Amino acid sequence: MRIYIKGIEDERFYRPLTLIGNLFFEETELCFTKGDTPLEAEFFIEEENGMISIAGTLQTEAGQQFHAKKQKQLPEELEGKEHLRQVKNTLSYVYLTLLQEYTGIIQKWGILTGIRPTKLYHKKRQEGMSEEAIHRMFKEEYLLSEEKIQLMKQIVQRQLEVIPDLDHLSNEVSIYVGIPFCPTKCAYCTFPAYAINGRQGSVTSFLGGLHYEMREIGRWLKEKGIKITTVYYGGGTPTSITAEEMDMLYEEMVESFPDVKNIREITVEAGRPDTITKEKLEVLNKYKIDRISINPQSYIQSTLKAIGRHHTVEETIEKFHLARSMGMNNINMDLIIGLPGEGVEEFDYTLAESAKLMPESITVHTLSFKRASEMTKNKHKYKVASREEIGTMMDHAVDWTNEHGYAPYYLYRQKNILGNLENVGYAQKGQDSIYNIMIMEEQQTIIGIGCGAASKFVHPETRKITQFANPKDPKSYNDHFEHYTTEKINIMEELFN
Numbered sequence: 001m002r003i004y005i006k007g008i009e010d011e012r013f014y015r016p017l018t019l020i021g022n023l024f025f026e027e028t029e030l031c032f033t034k035g036d037t038p039l040e041a042e043f044f045i046e047e048e049n050g051m052i053s054i055a056g057t058l059q060t061e062a063g064q065q066f067h068a069k070k071q072k073q074l075p076e077e078l079e080g081k082e083h084l085r086q087v088k089n090t091l092s093y094v095y096l097t098l099l100q101e102y103t104g105i106i107q108k109w110g111i112l113t114g115i116r117p118t119k120l121y122h123k124k125r126q127e128g129m130s131e132e133a134i135h136r137m138f139k140e141e142y143l144l145s146e147e148k149i150q151l152m153k154q155i156v157q158r159q160l161e162v163i164p165d166l167d168h169l170s171n172e173v174s175i176y177v178g179i180p181f182c183p184t185k186c187a188y189c190t191f192p193a194y195a196i197n198g199r200q201g202s203v204t205s206f207l208g209g210l211h212y213e214m215r216e217i218g219r220w221l222k223e224k225g226i227k228i229t230t231v232y233y234g235g236g237t238p239t240s241i242t243a244e245e246m247d248m249l250y251e252e253m254v255e256s257f258p259d260v261k262n263i264r265e266i267t268v269e270a271g272r273p274d275t276i277t278k279e280k281l282e283v284l285n286k287y288k289i290d291r292i293s294i295n296p297q298s299y300i301q302s303t304l305k306a307i308g309r310h311h312t313v314e315e316t317i318e319k320f321h322l323a324r325s326m327g328m329n330n331i332n333m334d335l336i337i338g339l340p341g342e343g344v345e346e347f348d349y350t351l352a353e354s355a356k357l358m359p360e361s362i363t364v365h366t367l368s369f370k371r372a373s374e375m376t377k378n379k380h381k382y383k384v385a386s387r388e389e390i391g392t393m394m395d396h397a398v399d400w401t402n403e404h405g406y407a408p409y410y411l412y413r414q415k416n417i418l419g420n421l422e423n424v425g426y427a428q429k430g431q432d433s434i435y436n437i438m439i440m441e442e443q444q445t446i447i448g449i450g451c452g453a454a455s456k457f458v459h460p461e462t463r464k465i466t467q468f469a470n471p472k473d474p475k476s477y478n479d480h481f482e483h484y485t486t487e488k489i490n491i492m493e494e495l496f497n
């Protein structure tokens, strides 16, 4: 959709306007000259005595007009970034209101387009804002629906029950280990996931680099006396390497990392059932891995085929039972709403199958069209459900989890997510993943090691975030892992001294 924008000269507002537009139309293009532009939005911005006032008009080609206005008293002495943020939010408010009226679509997340809405909730809570004031802010300034505000409130409360010292963990770190191999690549995936077959050489050198990173990072943490809160093996599929390779890797972890027995949680994504074997489960048990994921995504065989997952539904169920029988007592299962060819009926079937297994946690994702995925590149081949249907499936997930004793404990949103909804992790009592909360709420440093592992260094006092990414492809990683390790240690030297 091409939209002619008048009255906005400051380029810093273009991105927020585009993001709001994209909530309603597939691709929004802001235009600054009139031409082939079916919609025209004009804004008038005034600021006087600390009062910001923005009025907007949206006009269609047929001459239909919509109007919206928002006034806001800014706190005294507001300047720089914070001032810009307030003006940006006010403008987004007006633009969203105009587009809601024009399309008839109500955005339940209002003007919040970011990935981590609950982080904002925590920030306001930590600043001392009361629950009522936070509620009012989300409702009146961000235009969030009651349903989403309640969801955030519930999640924040739950997180504080699971991690009562959440606000005081910035002196510890968590560790993410990225293993970039999978049996085959799923159509919606943009993670570093290289088909493992025929790559043994590259797997071996990759693991050499990973052992090095573990040793060096572990040594530095020990020297500084910094504790590890959680460790998460992701990727890729960390169980796509052999049982022997897993054994050596976890042994390295135990030897290199400080105080491993007191790490609160170690998770290994065993995401693809086709990688799970009895031998690998024995290794996981040997190193007392607390939590694994076995991801069905869907229990409909034709869907798995369509998205490039070369395993059967039976295999998911069989591997779940195998893991259970071998003592795994914290298993997560990921589901995806809106997979190609699936509607409410198919998703209900997947929920009914989940009820037979009752894993300790279920993460319900909503399909998102990520730019680099096979699915996005060939969008025409994949038929997905309508916005209404996606909404209904999400409602069914909420009801189902509630009825089966699960509660939401973390959430995140993505760009181009179907129906502008969210991904929510649900867990039975006491089975919430601490790592998932830490990564979403950004309350402490997460050191990423391995391929495609993103590090987030959170300053222990200011909470300012420095990002650093390891390369995604094994070749660059294998060539430069020492450099990436040193860079991370240098960043941490500055932060933690």
Ligand code: SF4
Binding pocket: 181, 182, 184, 185, 186, 189, 190, 191, 192, 193, 235, 236, 237, 271, 272
């Ligand atoms: S199993 Fe996960 S990481 Fe591997 S290709 Fe599929 S979605 Fe990507």
